[in-house]
Amino acid sequence: MTALLKILRAGPGLTLQDRGRSGYLDVGLSRGGAVDRLALDEGAALLGQSPDCAVIEMAGMGGDFEASADMRIALTGAPMRATRDGTKLAWHASHLLQAGERLSIGPVQAGCYGYLHVGGGIDAPVCLGARAAHLSAGIGAALSAGDVLAIGKDKGSETGLLLEPDNRFDGGVVRVVASFQTHLFAQAERDRFQSAPMRRDARANRMGVGLDPEGGGFHVEGGRNVVSEIIVPGDIQITGDGTPFVLMADCQTTGGYPRIATVLPCDLPKVAQAPVGAALRFQFVDLEKAVALERADAQRRAVLSRSRRPLIRDPHRMTDLLSYQLISGVVAGDEDDP
Amino acid sequence: MTDPQPPLSRRAPEVRTIGIAGMLVSFGDRLSEPANRAALAFRAAVEAEGWDGVEETSSSLVSAFVRFDPLHLSHAHLRQQLEALLRRQDWYAADLPTGRRFWRIPTVFGTDLAPQLGQAAQAAGLSEAEAITSLTQARVRVQTIGFAAGQPYLGELPKAWDIPRQTTLTKRIPVGALAVAIRQLVLFSVATPTGWQHVGQTAIRLFQPEVPDPFLLRPGDEVQFVSTDAEALATMRNDPHGGAKCEAIT
Numbered sequence: 001m002t003a004l005l006k007i008l009r010a011g012p013g014l015t016l017q018d019r020g021r022s023g024y025l026d027v028g029l030s031r032g033g034a035v036d037r038l039a040l041d042e043g044a045a046l047l048g049q050s051p052d053c054a055v056i057e058m059a060g061m062g063g064d065f066e067a068s069a070d071m072r073i074a075l076t077g078a079p080m081r082a083t084r085d086g087t088k089l090a091w092h093a094s095h096l097l098q099a100g101e102r103l104s105i106g107p108v109q110a111g112c113y114g115y116l117h118v119g120g121g122i123d124a125p126v127c128l129g130a131r132a133a134h135l136s137a138g139i140g141a142a143l144s145a146g147d148v149l150a151i152g153k154d155k156g157s158e159t160g161l162l163l164e165p166d167n168r169f170d171g172g173v174v175r176v177v178a179s180f181q182t183h184l185f186a187q188a189e190r191d192r193f194q195s196a197p198m199r200r201d202a203r204a205n206r207m208g209v210g211l212d213p214e215g216g217g218f219h220v221e222g223g224r225n226v227v228s229e230i231i232v233p234g235d236i237q238i239t240g241d242g243t244p245f246v247l248m249a250d251c252q253t254t255g256g257y258p259r260i261a262t263v264l265p266c267d268l269p270k271v272a273q274a275p276v277g278a279a280l281r282f283q284f285v286d287l288e289k290a291v292a293l294e295r296a297d298a299q300r301r302a303v304l305s306r307s308r309r310p311l312i313r314d315p316h317r318m319t320d321l322l323s324y325q326l327i328s329g330v331v332a333g334d335e336d337d338p
Numbered sequence: 339m340t341d342p343q344p345p346l347s348r349r350a351p352e353v354r355t356i357g358i359a360g361m362l363v364s365f366g367d368r369l370s371e372p373a374n375r376a377a378l379a380f381r382a383a384v385e386a387e388g389w390d391g392v393e394e395t396s397s398s399l400v401s402a403f404v405r406f407d408p409l410h411l412s413h414a415h416l417r418q419q420l421e422a423l424l425r426r427q428d429w430y431a432a433d434l435p436t437g438r439r440f441w442r443i444p445t446v447f448g449t450d451l452a453p454q455l456g457q458a459a460q461a462a463g464l465s466e467a468e469a470i471t472s473l474t475q476a477r478v479r480v481q482t483i484g485f486a487a488g489q490p491y492l493g494e495l496p497k498a499w500d501i502p503r504q505t506t507l508t509k510r511i512p513v514g515a516l517a518v519a520i521r522q523l524v525l526f527s528v529a530t531p532t533g534w535q536h537v538g539q540t541a542i543r544l545f546q547p548e549v550p551d552p553f554l555l556r557p558g559d560e561v562q563f564v565s566t567d568a569e570a571l572a573t574m575r576n577d578p579h580g581g582a583k584c585e586a587i588t
Contacts (some may be wrong), residue, residue, distance in 0.1 A: 025403070026381075026396035027553040028527070029487040029545075127547050137487040138528065139547045179364055180354035227368050228484070228491075230396065230403045232357040254398055254484035264355040290358045291408050298409060 003151040004068040006119060007143055008102070010163040011061025014143040015206075016122060016164065017115075018054045020249060021130035028253050034181045035206055035249045035272040036113050037265070038301065039077035042163055043117030045304035046094040048156045053121025054131040056143065058114045059206075062105025063143075065116070067097045071151055072111070072119030072159050078111025078169055078273055096159045109168030111273035112204075119154035135259030136250050141208040161308040168270040171200065176261035177290045179235065179237055181226065184258050189218050190284075193260055197281055198244065206250040209271055210243060217242015220258050220338055228256045234263035234283075246271050264290050266297035351376070351429070353420050357391075359408050361416055364401040365429065369522070371466030371494060372430040373400040378557055379432030383423060391416070397557060398482050399491060417496045418501065434479075435558040443525075443540050444566040444574055444581040445516055447473065451539035451568060454508075458518055458535040459586070461501040472496060473537065473563060477547075478523060480559045488545030488553045489527040492561055503533035514540045514580065516563060523554075523563075538563060541571050560587065 007014075019040060020033025034040050034057055044051035062080050072094060075082055079091040083104045089095055091114075097103055108114060124131045133140030143149075182190065203210035218238050231237070235247045237257040244336045247255075247264055248271075261282065263271055274280055285293065343444045344574060354407035354573045368371030381402035383396050391411025396403045406416055447470045448455035459469035478492040495518070503519045508531060511517060516538030522532050527544035540563075544554050555561070566574075566581070 022405075023394055024487075025394055026483065026557070027487065027545075028483045028485060028489050128552065136528070137547070138545065168502075174417050177355070177358055180356055180364075227366075227399055229364075230356060230360070230362060230484075231400060232360050232405075234357055252485045254482070264358060287355065287358060287413055293415075294358060313561050317381070 001069070002123070003071050003120075004120070005071070005149045005151055006066045006068065006147055007063055007147045007149070008066055010144045010147070011058060011063050011107075011144075013057075013059025013140070014063055015057050015133040015135070015145065016054050016124050016140060016149075017057040017132045018130055019052055020132050021128050021134075024128060024232065025230075025253050029128070029134070029137055030231075030249070030251050030253050032137070032139075032206075032250050033130070033132045034113075034115065036077050036115070036168075036269040038166060038168070038269045039113070039115045041301045041304055042076040042092070043074045043115055044300065045308060046076070046161055046163055047072055047117055048158060048305065049119065049121065053117065053152070054124055055118075055122065056116040057197040058105065058116065060112060061107050062143075064105070065097075065103040066184050067101060067103070068097055069099045071097050072154060072156065073097050073103065074117040075105075075114065076117065076163075076165070077113050077115040079108035080108050080114040083212040090162060090311055093162045093167045094159045108275075112275055113209050113272060118141075118151050119156055120152035123150040123152040134250055160295065160311045162311045163304065163308055169275070171274040171279050171280045172270060173283055174267045174270055175264045175285045175290065175293060176236065176282050177264065177287055178228065178284060179262045180257050181258045182260055183228075184220050184226070185218065185238075185260050186221065189220070192258070193218060193244075194282055194284060197279050199281060200276055200278050202276050204276075206248055208245040208247045208251060209274070210245050213244060218244065218260060226256060226258055228254045231255045231259075232262060234265060234268050235259045236261050236263065246273060264293060266294055351380075351424055353417055353424075355413065356403070359405055361404045361406065361413075361420060362401050363404070363420055363424070366400045369399050369520075375432050375434060376429035377402050377482075378435055380423070380429050382435055383426075387419075387423065389419060391489065398470075398484060408501065416471070438556070438558045438560065439584045440587050441559060441561045441582050441584045442564050443542055443556065443561060444571065445474075445535070445538040445540045445563040446571050447538045447565055447570050449568060451571070452516070452536050454517075454535040455537045458501065458537050461535075462498040464498060469537070470565060472498065473518075474565050475525075477562050480555050480557050480561065481522070482557055483553070483555065485547075486526075486528045487532055488555065490525055490544070490555045490559075490561075492523040492525065493521055495521045495523065501535070504535060505533075506532050507531045508536065511536050512539070514542050515538060539571065540582075541574040541577070542582050543578050543580060546578060549578070554582075
């Protein structure tokens with residue numbers, strides 16, 4: 001029988017996501033998918049499964065969930081307060097959710113997007129090659145209370161593993177490459193783009209993230225008349241009033257606002273996860289360096305599962321507690337931490 | 339005064355990067371018929387080459403776009419391949435893609451369904467009746483699909499329609515709206531804010547994720563907007579094609 005995950009309560013920004021659908025740019029459909037791609041890899045590493053599995057993306061607020069059968073879960077991305085039948089659960093970790101247990105996930109404690117993964121992935125209908133909701137294109141819908149999600153067959157069994165997350169939840173330096181419209185901006189504006197600290201403003205969603213640069217917006221000479229051109233996620237477009245917007249997973253496929261630079265894919269999760277008010281600073285790197293950085297990032301993601309380590313077991317969950325010899329191996333307390 | 343720019347057919351196309359995983363081959367810096375044909379034909383040629391490391395291609399109004407994996411195909415190598423392909427023929431003189439179709443799409447012009455016909459006609463120096471005649475006689479081509487899923491940019495309209503976008507955005511233009519600016523029409527696949535002027539309303543659904551062939555129009559298709567009334571349009575809303583008829587262009 002298919003295991004089910006029932007949604008008892010849902011925050012407003014809960015959607016099914018995966019790596020999105022590619023191959024539809026020529027018909028105006030952007031790739032979409034999880035805004036924090038690294039979180040997909042982290043969840044896959046924790047559960048020992050493919051990063052193609054569909055997950056629940058939670059924008060800011062979580063929800064309550066109940067399992068119809070025992071299932072493995074992993075929690076990644078922006079840390080949120082999570083409990084299982086009232087007992088606190090570690091974030092960036094995998095756990096067993098038993099039949100009938102209530103998983104309760106609160107608002108984010110840092111960052112913006114948290115992810116709930118299940119062993120076997122969420123088995124929703126595939127539309128154009130992916131399960132990801134793409135709300136601006138009219139594909140799928142936000143998840144809501146009462147929804148029941150089928151879970152795919154889980155081939156793994158391990159739980160209780162922890163992953164040290166790549167810290168990307170409080171802004172910082174974001175590497176960018178020059179794009180084909182960068183030259184439309186005067187050198188002084190490009191310099192200021194690198195030197196000016198910017199704060200993530202409140203205008204942000206899966207399509208784009210607005211920034212508030214110190215010293216005001218950026219000016220472009222004649223940039224209002226450029227022909228509409230291809231957009232890629234990570235492009236930083238400068239809108240009519242000079243505000244930079246970093247375009248994200250569900251962005252439009254073409255646009256007329258000039259773009260000053262493009263964020264490297266490996267640094268895009270940092271933009272996605274920067275909370276309102278967090279400081280971001282942009283740094284141009286050349287193409288060669290950018291490719292090297294992407295290569296290093298791909299290699300790091302490929303071996304994420306090697307850095308898993310066991311969670312300290314919670315004595316409350318140890319039903320076989322009495323069989324343990326609890327006071328042997330007493331130590332002096334000044335030994336090296338292993 | 340002579341035009342300082344050489345004719346497009348003699349200007350070298352530009353190959354530029356977009357992000358770290360994209361290459362853009364541009365055939366002009368403003369929309370023209372030869373540049374659009376070149377972009378469509380060159381994109382089809384890249385697609386046919388099937389180069390290793392190329393993941394996806396598309397075309398915009400004046401450019402072909404190639405998305406690739408820079409960890410497996412270097413920028414230098416892809417650039418070389420693109421430049422060699424550019425030299426193969428005069429892309430500005432290329433034929434339009436094959437498999438194109440001609441669509442007739444019923445449209446209500448003006449009325450409260452398309453409230454900006456009057457102001458758009460005035461901007462074009464036409465009466466409303468002349469504007470409708472001009473817009474229904476034009477046989478326009480899908481120059482690109484972009485911005486939103488299935489949404490076409492259509493052109494090119496007669497010179498009179500070289501009218502600017504509005505300076506203040508319309509807050510919400512409905513699905514199926516036909517809007518005009520800069521000698522082009524956009525037929526909206528989603529409800530969205532826009533600076534384009536709403537002159538017609540259709541019942542067409544350009545993107546239906548739930549059906550086997552979800553995208554109605556393709557770049558290169560030709561379209562004529564046929565005048566209808568509000569009552570007829572209301573019944574066409576039950577038809578996913580919104581009463582549109584299509585035939586193959588041979």
